[in-house]
Amino acid sequence: MAYLQILVNGVVLGALYTCLAVGFSLVWGVLNIINMLHGSLIILGGYLTFFAWHGFGIHPLVALPVVALVLFAIGYLTQLLLINRVVSEPVLTTLTLTFGLDLILYNFMTVYYTATPRRVTLDLGVVEIAGIVMPVDRLLAMTLALLLTGILYVVLRGSRIGRAIVAVRMDRDAAALMGIRVDRIYAITFGIGALMAGATGAVFAMMYPITTNLTTTFLGKAFVVCVIGGLGSVQGALVGGIVLGVVESLAGQMVGPQHALTVGFALMLLLLLVKPTGLTGIRGYE
Amino acid sequence: MSTPILKLDRVSKAFGGIHALRQISFALEEGQIVALIGPNGAGKTTLVNLITGVHRASGGRIAFRGTDVTRQRPFQAARRGLTRTFQIVQPFPRMSVLENVAAGALFGGGHAGMDEAMAAAREQLEFTGLSDLADRPASALTLAARKRLELAKSLAMKPHLLMLDEVNAGLNSSEIDGALALIRSIARRGITILVIEHVMKVIFSLADRVLVLHHGELIADGVPSDIAGQQRVIEAYLGQKFARRIARAETNG
């Protein structure tokens, strides 16, 4: 039964990875921008949640929607004022810009929060179902992650804004000719990306210590999930996230946890070469 | 009977489930001007793509001047003297007109060095009437000029067979006349030409022979005056209803 435990661990991890990457994937798929800020935005969400809890005694579950909205605003403004200006530029330009912005954000977070890990401690105990052991906070995290992802999916499919985003993703010029305000959609999409990042950070803060050292790790995971699963869709992020989670869990068992990361990246490289559009086959931009 | 310059033997191409071309067979003799016509979506550009190696054929053989080129890559086609122009022109936008043509001379035409290539490029610019624009960036040209640039670049590659993909699209009547004159003078150099065209004026005044493509099949192959009267060709362009109407009108006098 040990393998079932590993599998379940992998799926729980995978749910988190999905939530982590879906915002990144959306921005990449719709705006054609690789958002190097993504990792830092996750950490920012985590920090805000931590300080809400530590400084004001607000429970993370309550803080989550607030943090999400704050991050949305930050994302929306950043895109509207700054990133919008380079949206049509080649990948080197946009990546460098977001990298520069990330340096700024990262620096301010490091100075303001310092690198000491912060952790929200919620003693929720452990639960056991059919021989599988699962800490409750992880279960909670997985549920939240899937819930958030599900809400995003529903919004994208059901709401007007969501349909507009999908339209822009499919064909920007055609969408514009249909009367869609593409620049606003871009800002909203980026805002949603930031929102999902912040929410993931909040969820993450409930389980693990938050530190600025994690920004590149998160960014790396987002890349891998997108390549494995496919760009610009919730389904892609879901497939990619679960696959990565399960692969890492298995690899951690077979070759040791320190190699699990390598396996993830190697898998990403393999897929890039064999099927760059990812397992769901949704074509990203070149 | 000399070897045909281009010979297609039961060439087919399928994209997944879509059969773009089925069992195409024909041979082109050196020095001919042949028109390839057919309604939109018939597979004309796909055929040219197959011949130049942009796509790989799903079946059949293609031979160019006796050599099997079924599996060649585009740059090999260029070096062999099998060149084509694009429907949507593809210049090097930030290079000058001269440099664009020199690229053709250097890489496709096999000239030894930059100086030789530049000299050859100037010749072609002269021939196509673009000498005045030699130092302008390619992106600054009008559509008609850009089409001539495509032509000049192709000529610089010392082609034996030149395939022109709708080189007259978007040109007005007088510009088309100019293009026609140019194509005729190219033919006089001994270059075999295949034109993909929609403009009837061009086909009738230029082509020795017409190939008609429809839904990926070759439905007619002959001289222009014969082709125009063929039932299947009219059907392909105008649909069955009109074709019958025209046939009835003709028989009724």
Added chain:
Amino acid sequence: MISRRWPYFLFAIWILALGSTPLWAGNYVVRLAITIAMFTGLTLSWNFIGGFTGYPSFSTAAFFGLGSYVGALAQRAGMPMVFAWALATLLVGLFAAALGGILLRLRGHYFAIGSIGVVEVVRLLIASWGSFTGGGDGLNVPFVAGGPDVVARIFLAAMVGIMVAVFATTVGVDRSRLGFGLRCIQQNEDAADMVGINTTIYKIAAYTLSALFCGTIGAAYASWTGYIDPNESFSILMTIKVPVMCLLGGSGTIFGPVIGAAAFTLLEEFFWANFLDYNRAILGAVIVVLIFFLPGGLLRMPYRGLGTRIGRPWVQPKAAA
């Protein structure tokens, strides 16, 4: 009438300035000169694949790191220093040629991601192969005999020498068939194919060129500092800084990388020395300003329209409202 040779003169003066620092400045400045020469070499290298060919590679750290490890291991095995550098150059070149064959099938974003992925995978592999490479603890490299002054002079000469070599290669490529072909590929790869350029071979050549000297520089760096570890050798910060330096100076030009590397390094040093805590943020701000105001780099600065050029926002077409 300005002679077209004056940039070369300026460059010669710059080489003299860097190379002569031990004669008129203290250790700090000499170290700075070595760093500038090093990054100029890396930036000129990147220019082959990123500037001439237009493929946004983020593999610099992979080549540098690999070079540093090959050099370090060779020296530890008893190989004389310069031979170790040569070996590093060769092996990194072969690695790039082999990798390029596969990686260069990708374009744009996917190529960029793949090229970063390479850095990560190589780093992780080296870090986990502890028995051979020292793993996370790093490797010590045998020191060069001589006091700090002598050592500094040796490595200054080495780095400046490598820099000049890469520059000479750049000039050579720029004037050659290869350079012309790469520019064609950069402007329109499909047209380049159709015109008779074997794009695969050309791209692999550019990628290999972009790697070769990075290997040399990595090995020389290992010999200079005497100690390397995976995180420093395969630094993501470096792999992104180098393209930024090239962008700053003007990518695809001959002198752009030289100017960009010098300007960026000096700026970075200035900020680090004076605003230690916020130096990264300021660096980030510099990058942001660069993207908005100098899209073509310093070399292509539109002196007249400087104030008005703030990037091209996406413009909503005038469709029916």
